[in-house]
Amino acid sequence: MTTTEITWTADEMMSVAASRALRDGQSCFVGIGLPSAAANLARRLHAPDLVLIYESGTIGTEPDELPLSIGDGILAESALSVVSVPEIFNYWLQPGRIDVGFLSGAQIDRFGNINTTVIGEYDEPDVRLPGSGGAPEIAASCREVIVVMRQRLRAFVASVDFVTSVGHGSGPGDRRRLGLRGAGPVRVITDLGVLEPDPATAELVLTALHTGITVEQARAETGWELEISPDLMTTAPPGADELETLRGMRTVGG
Amino acid sequence: MTTTEITWTADEMMSVAASRALRDGQSCFVGIGLPSAAANLARRLHAPDLVLIYESGTIGTEPDELPLSIGDGILAESALSVVSVPEIFNYWLQPGRIDVGFLSGAQIDRFGNINTTVIGEYDEPDVRLPGSGGAPEIAASCREVIVVMRQRLRAFVASVDFVTSVGHGSGPGDRRRLGLRGAGPVRVITDLGVLEPDPATAELVLTALHTGITVEQARAETGWELEISPDLMTTAPPGADELETLRGMRTVGG
């Protein structure tokens, strides 16, 4: 018997951790990029009956390769059902029938609010970002939101410059007051570890570190006094099958 | 050369007169029964590009035979496009993009308001009728409404027991005040003649008599002091081609 040393990148760890957060049989609102990779990885491994829904209107999509864009024909061809964009938002996302939504952003704050609109002032931005897309309603209506983004000091801020998508607002009870019916961000998966809202304060606290990452590294990349969960876990490293499957997934035309 | 005497029933005259009221290229919201017969007659004769729309969601239907019911498969099979019932009402009827709607009823009053709900009191009706169906919104939103119903004293009343579908309300300007954007009933075609709203009063006046019908007959079957247009016309009798085509149209399964 020989032992092979397995190595992986921080982004691969993040994708694998995101895929593990999905349970078989869930329905999942997926965006292009890392969420799509994570969801398709989960579908190939532990969650074969994961239902993938893309905002371009495909329900029950089972792509052989990763879509290059949200308009990729593979999404329609491999879907159980293709509906219009108004229908996907009104009949499928809005009523809260989708279990998990993935989000990312340029900034996230201590309460899980996300900014994908502008850095700086809205009318005189330092950086103009793409804007809302489907994110605000994913944040409002999915039963749970999983945020996946690299943990960097400029991105993990005490307060976002612009609230594009509401996390836990300014604290406990805010989502209910705002009429947001999903649970909001239940987990923020980064390249360093996992943050989850403290049930008492709704503030994101560190609940897991990926293998090889230290609390100090996570604190150094967080723009607020990051609390550490008393039950801090260590993420299991990517398994050989996870890495092999992740690396083996081709993107259409790629 | 021989001359054949042509005979026809009052209902056939009514259907023919209704079909003549349709112009080629119009879009027409059609109900089952006489309106469907009249519209399909027009499509076979002078209006080959009449666009037929049925409330069960078919657009550009071109049935070879008359549908037996609004759920008849021939409507879907011969349609350019089949849409859901919400879509037919919201995207097609409501915005006012349909030229002509046909209506009928158990009662119509001097202002063209129609009752298909109850005779007598709503809570203690003498006769319970089927109810609204699509009629109220056809009356509200089609650019023009053509009413087709047999002229009888019990049906042509001074005031309907229940306003199911608004004609001209209680007089000029009422439709605008109610936010109804179509022109409302522009013509009531009966088995005796044709009534049209007087532009000044919005009251239905007799503008045409079918061949062989007298003013006295029309007055005797009208529950208000029926005014006679100074330009009273006589409807041309059904032509041989009209009768032959009308009588030749089979109903599915019939």
Add this chain to the structure above:
Amino acid sequence: MAKIVPKIIPLAQAVSDLVHDGDTVALEGFTHLIPFAAGHEIIRQRRRRLTLVRMTPDLIYDQMIGAGCAARLVFSWGGNPGVGSLHRMRDALAAGWPEPLQIEEHSHAGMANRYVAGASGLPFAVLRGYSGTDLPLHTDTISTVTCPFTGEELAAVKALNPDVTVVHAQRADRAGNVQLWGLLGVQKEAVLAARRALVTVEEIVDELTPLPGAVVLPAWVIEAVSVVPGGAAPSYAHGYYDRDNAAYRAWDTISRDRETFGGWLTSLQEGSSS
């Protein structure tokens, strides 16, 4: 959570599991694909005090009302299409036989939009409708809203969210995904608006080959699928059978008289479940 376990079960079990006394139940199908077999099973299981919702109550609701299943009817057009009146419904309204029947009456556009609101997770829908008609005087699920941009007043109707929606479709796959085509009616909205959905199908197939104009309802929005060939008869099932018009005409005779209807009901109840 999305339901992945296909629940393809016999109709009797599905009705027993999903339809309870006092429920708000919608059997939809706009003259096409009317779920007759499921309605008959509800009669057989002697459900009581139902609020029956349907745009076009026709024979199936006349039968259920006559059988005493209903306390309330929510509808927009009630008749025997192409034949005449619903005599059991009239008897229940006029004489309270066999049970008093309350009604909540809308237009088609209003009902369709109530399902749309229900399917969309909204408490109400906005439409151009009802203005100037007498319906709002009698129906308290009709109101108005004012456009915050133009000041215009429009009709508002309350969302419909049935406890159970029952529809009939042409086919399902083994995972319980359902495909229907032809005239689509309001079935998708009625299913998505419901807390629980039951679909009867003509047949189960290995794969739902895509078809022009077909709608697919994923298994995870459906509680149970029951295989009932002919489950929409005597109405239409596009691609399978046409309407049995003689049955529609015959119903006019059967339903006119309480006693004749009673004979029909007895023979239905003595018939076996699908």
Add this chain to the structure above:
Amino acid sequence: MAKIVPKIIPLAQAVSDLVHDGDTVALEGFTHLIPFAAGHEIIRQRRRRLTLVRMTPDLIYDQMIGAGCAARLVFSWGGNPGVGSLHRMRDALAAGWPEPLQIEEHSHAGMANRYVAGASGLPFAVLRGYSGTDLPLHTDTISTVTCPFTGEELAAVKALNPDVTVVHAQRADRAGNVQLWGLLGVQKEAVLAARRALVTVEEIVDELTPLPGAVVLPAWVIEAVSVVPGGAAPSYAHGYYDRDNAAYRAWDTISRDRETFGGWLTSLQEGSSS
């Protein structure tokens, strides 16, 4: 009145007839079937002061903004999908080059519902959205309404009714009826919401054979159909061609710099109309 005369005309004529300076113009297509050729023709004809509406302004609007066609942009997500930012849009916003650009910003759900309201002849739409976000502070076509039945407060968005909507579809018949399939986006709603609609198609066929998942837009809701094979390139046209991803990446380089962009624009304007 329903229009029965098919208006199948060359693209240059269609743009000249239908798109005027100062119009509100929506070019739709959700990453799939983007009407690039029509956008390029609008650039060639040097339309000015347009309000450009589109859920996902990407390359085509970056090009039109850089060419000076736009005074205002109404949108919900602006980027080069999978590549990065829109440099011409950023330059117009930050430096007013070549023209100042105002923006009216929504979410996807908000934009989709604005088209739905427009297609439905309603002045506004209701949705669960925007609550707690900063968008309503900056966008005056977002407001609220209160449910008359439950008292709940919901978001309201103003209807969108473009002067002209332009979409690309796979094919039309000789009467001008249009068929499109694959990812459907918001094209039907955008066409039905518009005062005038222009559709470019890959080809004209004798008959629109029904296809699974296809939508048909009747000729009488369309002002003009223009045959432009490849009219959605470099984006997708399902069944005809895939996205030319190299062109999307190349745009990042071309658009970063005003001068490089100027060269691109000159060669576009010197190219002949379709």
